Amino acid sequence: MTMKTEIDQLKLLAKRYAHAMRSNRIDALDTISAELGFPHWKALVGKAKQGWTPSEEDLAKADAFVREYVPSLGHEPKFIDQSISRPAGQPIKIGEIEGHAYHVFEFFGDVRMEGDGWRIFIGEADFSQPVVEIETTHKETSPANDRSFVDKALEVAKSEAVKVRAGIASDWPRRSTKPNGKGEVVHPLNGDKATEWFCLHCDSKMTGAQIAQNLWHCPNCGANPLDIFSSPFWLEGSDKQPTDIKPTADKELSEPKVDIVDSRPTLRLNKQTISELLRIALLEDANTPSERLGALRAAIDVDDESDAWITFDEDLWPEDKDPTSAIAVAEKLGVELELAMTRMTFPFAWPGLGHATNSTSEYVEMMLAAYGEHGIILREESDERTD
Template sequence: MPPIVETFADQQAGCPVLDPEFLQRALSLARDRALQVRAKISADWPRRSTKPDLSGVVRHPLSHDESAVWFCLHCDGKITGAQIAQNLWHCPGCGASPLDIFDTPFWSDDHGKSFQPVKSHVAVDVDRDEPEFQIVDNRPKLDLNEEKTILLIRSALLDDATNISEKLGALQAEISVDDETGVLIALEEDLWAMGKEPVQALAVAELLGLEVDFASSWSTIPFAWPGLGEMTSSTTEYTQMMLDGYAQYGGLTNKSPKES
């Protein structure tokens, strides 16, 4: 099979891999690496898996089944023992892995009689094979869906928070995104300081090209005495104050983690 060269640019554009000298050097390194990988696989697998006997029988490196004829679950190809051994148990037709190669076509209604022999892509001189160019673009694509946008806005709210109450408010905030109206952030009145502008959240929304509207919400706060969280920025210190407060003034309807 001729080597495949993937590039972002077409053959008329300026791209280093289109330079013949650069390309031949790159192909030489790739072939050397392929030989190293092949040698490593061959060393790890039983000899009977890479060397057919006089009848063409080889042993599957994973299942240890033996046969002179093999079948590909992926493309329904019929493969000789010599072919599959030479291609290190990857289908010579479609490239399927050894997990898709079986000695019997158990999935076929006619026991594989309709399966066609796989033609191996054998080159007379691999060093002179003209590479096949494919223009691809595998660069990561930014997909700012609603879930990811909300995640960024909430993270920015946490940046704005200066104490535990505000951190809890950022975590508890109701955030919704609409393509037409932008972002709506509903902050719990007992947790977020009245009149405090979330500067970082506004900055992130601006970067994303979104308008922001704010609203106040009144829901069940996670712990009593939200004012305790305004006294510290340490979750550990707040937790101790909260436990002490419940122990002194609270009921005993729920057990603490230490008591459960």
């Protein structure tokens, strides 16, 4: 390999890195040079003119560095394909801060860093505000109560977020993240090109540079690229006008939002939950087809104090049969249960047939035979018409 070819290889790596990082070429060349121990690209080229040649180790080091930001380098799948195929529980980084272990995960561009009783979320968009969550059960002992620890954790999470965003940008056309001389950018999903863009979600208007800088998420409301269009077509015929987004000075909202959360599973014993559990128990108590119909059609009422009433159809549920499972469930839930009988509208003729067997299949057979001999069977046709 000649020196020119080796230098060209470094230039190509810098080009890929610039694409992913949404930077200009000379900054990327300087970054690659720094990885090889040079202060800038000019110094590297000067050394090369004196006879220095990048070794295989130098090229491998530069290649490995760029792959951190361009996962699809060479013949590898695109970043999004690698992201989708990665198992949900597989971290992209594992480490330790001040003796506290952590795992970092990536899911569709969002980064989640978590340890014992704490986690940090950073969204796909550059302007997204980091969120620190501390579990209620760990709020007194969590290391995330220490701002020094949080700052160190954020440094790790933000570093991984930069790589994730670079991977996304490397999948997109270069002009999607770097405006041309006219300020035009290309939508990464539908290919439209424009200098101004509009958010379907909040009716905001932004420049190509603004939307590209935030990785095609609305700087105002955070809507994703699917909600960004080159014209506000949805406002046609209305008096409403898009709202200009003011230039944002800071690249990112660096001050994290801290929340105390309780993510433990919560059982809400409300009216709906109680009635559903009671009906399940009634079905357990039912033996015959009629009793099962009775369990399904029974009126279950739960008041504001969580006391309950079950009203059965006397043709379906035997008056002398206690729903023992439902009574037991009510007792476990701390619900005072009242039972009542009434006459409802029975769905089929000859209700006694439903008590003659425990088999629903046999009951249907007997019912069809009775209707066939003493009544009428109508099979309703579908209301749908075929052309």
